[in-house]
Amino acid sequence: WNADTADRPAAHPNSRFAAPASQCPNIDPNWESPEGVPIEAIVFGGRRSSTIPLLYESRDWNHGTFLGATMGSEQTAAAE
Numbered sequence: 001w002n003a004d005t006a007d008r009p010a011a012h013p014n015s016r017f018a019a020p021a022s023q024c025p026n027i028d029p030n031w032e033s034p035e036g037v038p039i040e041a042i043v044f045g046g047r048r049s050s051t052i053p054l055l056y057e058s059r060d061w062n063h064g065t066f067l068g069a070t071m072g073s074e075q076t077a078a079a080e
Helices: 061-070
Strands: none
Touching: none
């Protein structure tokens, strides 16, 4: 993509920066192991000005799975 010759934007207005997991300095050394690694927390990010707190702790794994599957977020200014 070249800004001088592009006929469309480089990314969607709601896109976010992302980096490869391998560049995370504190990732578990076994993160690609087929056996997996222990998970102690999952953090979701989103835009919620009302209805649910930005930080919310589930009661257990089943409740956390339900919360993650049903979570939504509001439109950002770029999409409005």
